[in-house]
Amino acid sequence: MTFQIAVRRLTGYSQCLRRFSSLVTKPEVAAHLSEIILKPHVPTIRDHTPTRSEPLCDVITKMDWEWEYIRAKELERERKALEDLAANQNSAFYLVNLAIVREKHQQWISMLPRIEPFYAVKCNPDARILSTLEALGTGFDCASFSEMEAVIDGAAASADRVIYANPCKSVEHLRRARLLGVKLMTFDNHSELVKIAREYPDAELILRILVDDSHAVCQMGQKYGSTLDNVPSLLDTAKSLNLKVRGISYHVGSGCGSAQAFSNAVEDARKAFDIAADRGFELNVLDVGGGFPGQFLPSDKTSGISFTEIAQSLRAALDKNFPEDSKVRLIGEPGRFYSTSSHTLAANVIGRREPEGSQIFNPQTGELCFNPAPGYMYYISDGLYGSFNCVLYDHVHLSHTNPPHRLGGSNSSDDSYSCSVWGPTCDGLDCVMEDAKLPLLEEGDWISFPDMGAYTSAAGSNFNGFEKPSLHYID
Numbered sequence: 079m080t081f082q083i084a085v086r087r088l089t090g091y092s093q094c095l096r097r098f099s100s101l102v103t104k105p106e107v108a109a110h111l112s113e114i115i116l117k118p119h120v121p122t123i124r125d126h127t128p129t130r131s132e133p134l135c136d137v138i139t140k141m142d143w144e145w146e147y148i149r150a151k152e153l154e155r156e157r158k159a160l161e162d163l164a165a166n167q168n169s170a171f172y173l174v175n176l177a178i179v180r181e182k183h184q185q186w187i188s189m190l191p192r193i194e195p196f197y198a199v200k201c202n203p204d205a206r207i208l209s210t211l212e213a214l215g216t217g218f219d220c221a222s223f224s225e226m227e228a229v230i231d232g233a234a235a236s237a238d239r240v241i242y243a244n245p246c247k248s249v250e251h252l253r254r255a256r257l258l259g260v261k262l263m264t265f266d267n268h269s270e271l272v273k274i275a276r277e278y279p280d281a282e283l284i285l286r287i288l289v290d291d292s293h294a295v296c297q298m299g300q301k302y303g304s305t306l307d308n309v310p311s312l313l314d315t316a317k318s319l320n321l322k323v324r325g326i327s328y329h330v331g332s333g334c335g336s337a338q339a340f341s342n343a344v345e346d347a348r349k350a351f352d353i354a355a356d357r358g359f360e361l362n363v364l365d366v367g368g369g370f371p372g373q374f375l376p377s378d379k380t381s382g383i384s385f386t387e388i389a390q391s392l393r394a395a396l397d398k399n400f401p402e403d404s405k406v407r408l409i410g411e412p413g414r415f416y417s418t419s420s421h422t423l424a425a426n427v428i429g430r431r432e433p434e435g436s437q438i439f440n441p442q443t444g445e446l447c448f449n450p451a452p453g454y455m456y457y458i459s460d461g462l463y464g465s466f467n468c469v470l471y472d473h474v475h476l477s478h479t480n481p482p483h484r485l486g487g488s489n490s491s492d493d494s495y496s497c498s499v500w501g502p503t504c505d506g507l508d509c510v511m512e513d514a515k516l517p518l519l520e521e522g523d524w525i526s527f528p529d530m531g532a533y534t535s536a537a538g539s540n541f542n543g544f545e546k547p548s549l550h551y552i553d
Contacts, residue, residue, distance in 0.1 A: 142377055148181055149374050159552050160424055161486050164524045170425040170460035170547040172535065176210050177553060178374065178420040183214045185376055186412065189389040192396060196241055198368055198413030199225040201532050206551060207417060208233040219243045219368075219411040223254040230258055237261070241365065243327070243411060245286050245302045246270060252277045264327055264365075266304045268315050275319040284365055285312060286327045287350050289343040295333030295473045303328065306346065309353050317357070325363025326350045329411070333473070334369035335382040341395035343367075348399040351406075364400060366392065368411040372418025372532050380479050385415070414532035421531030423465055423547060424485065427523045428502060431455040450518040452496040458525065461501010461508040463541035465534040469510065472533040476511050484517055485524040493517045499525075503542040 152175060160173055186195050196217035199208070203225060208218070212233040220226045221244040229235045237259035245266040247255075255263065256278045265271055266286045274281050288303030304312055316323050326347045330339045347364055354361050370388060371381040378384055400406045433453030439446050460466065468474040476482070482499070494515040501508035516525065538546045 142375070145181075145185070145375050152178060152181075155552060156422055159550070160422060160524075160526055163550055164424055164426070164485055167424075167548070168426070169545065170423065170458070170464070172465075172530070172547050172549050173422045173424065174204065174206065174531070174549055174551045175420050175422075176206060176551060179207055179210050179416055180214065182374070182416050182419070183211070183216065185385070186415070189376065189385070190393065190410070192393075192402070193366060193408045193410045195412050195416075196239075196243075196365075196409050197416055198243075198411045199229060200536065201413030202417040202421075202534075202536050203228055204417075204535070204549070205232055207420065208235075211416065217241065217409065219413070220260075223251040223258075226255060226258055226260055230260075241284070241409070241411075243284075243365070247273070249273065249277060256281075262324070262363075266302055266312075268312065271312070271315050271319055271321060275321055279319075279321065281321070283316065283321055283323045284325045284327045284363060285309065285323060285350065286329075287346060289328040289330060289346050290339055291329065291331030291334070293331070293334050293336035293339045295331070295335070297331045298329050299331070306349055306353070309350050310357065313354055313357050313359060317359075323354070323359055323361065325361045325365065325407075326354075327365035327367060329367035330369040332369060332414070333371070333381060334388075337383060337387040337391035340366070340369070340388055340392045344392070344395035344399050362405060363407045363409065366396075366408065366410045368413055368415075370410075370412045370415040372414035372416075373529065374419035417531035418529045419531065421529070421534070423460065423527045423530040423534070424524050425458040425460045425527070425547075427456050427519050427521050427525070428459050429457040429521060430519065431457075448518070450493070450495055454495070454497040454518070455500060456497060456516070456519055457500045457502060458510065459502055459544075460547055461503055461510055461544075463501065463503055463505070463508060464538040464544065464546055465530060466501065466510045467537045467539075468530075468532070468534050471537060476527065477514060480527045480529050482511075482514060482516065482525040482527050484519065485526055487523070488517060502544050505542070 156173055156175055163171060163173065194217055196219045197211050198219045200221055205228065208229055212235045217239040218229045218235060219241055220229060226240055226242065229240055230237060240260045240262070242255050242260050242263035245264045252273065261280065261282045262284065263281055264284045264286045265274065274283070286303050287309065288299050288305050291297045291299045313323060328343050328347060330343050334340070344366070351361050371383060371385055373380050376385045396408060400408065431454070432448050433451055436449045436451045437446055438449060462469060469476065474480065494517050497514050497516050498509065499511040499514050501510055519525070535546060540546060
């Protein structure tokens, strides 16, 4: 088989292929890619962990084209699976690709090799995702007893691979954490320290500090995080209560759009470590939180910033402020990074409302026909009270980050028209997209939304009696 034939396998994935084509013009890349396509079990750059002497940007450049190929291959698998499933479904469903979760883990350990990932369960607590991540050796960031139970009892993770990363815990959940053996947990105020001393004095504490989260879509600083000025007082209280403070944590906000925010937060954490050292504490854990984008390709800037940019900034800041010989354990809380691109949502058109004047009555056949035109309103089998709660809670702009596509038909821009997409409930708020671009759809047609794995099904409801989408997996 020739290299040209191998390349033609990628035809149909225009978004990936445009960038791919600019890369394969380099002879050394083309030769390596041909080897990977024809011999899929040959070790690849994904097995490589960058050394400190090797510039991270060089490693990332070498990996980019391979991630593009992997994504193109998985898109083809997903397209076939979606079309097969849609033929036998009568309501919205998810296709969950667990292979994507594993590939995202490869990206993480390749580009941030010093940081142990603790998956943010709240993002998507799907049992099979948790089991997949447990098998990969990740840790887990849990905010409640139910999440800890899902990880420890459900996914069989050990308690020492869990951080109870909720600075304000109910007594009941704190007691259950003690029963499960989860010791590592966060705090940011004096009252929480008193509670922990009373209920779980053997806990190992991480002080969450306030950092700049002004560049984030979802800011958390208004709710959690101690100022640096208050750190000495909190540490003094912890010492007086004979509590063990092991480290510092922070969160730059969910959907952070600035690489500089990640490096600035590391600088703030260094200051907190120094304050602790002056008070006799020997801290050895730094939790860099979350805020990492979820698109599959590391160089994808759909969300405003790429994982590549964040990894470069964060790696440099950590090497400067917490070098390897500092013996500080580094952990992070990626959520959407792992789950976003693993889910594709498919929803069927359950009805439509045509724009005025688009209908044409054919007296010969007695049929009422409809012309393609702007202004159609399409009603689909999932909405804002289900998976698309992300539009409200996560501030997602679907036309930019998750544009829909018709399954099994043309999606040419020449055949697409401005329209709106609505959920199935009787609430006028239930508008999924006010301005979409889609071809003329008939009742029963299916449309798919990519990258729907983060903060979607986790917060969905059965409002108005509409069931949440079913889940179907490929591995």
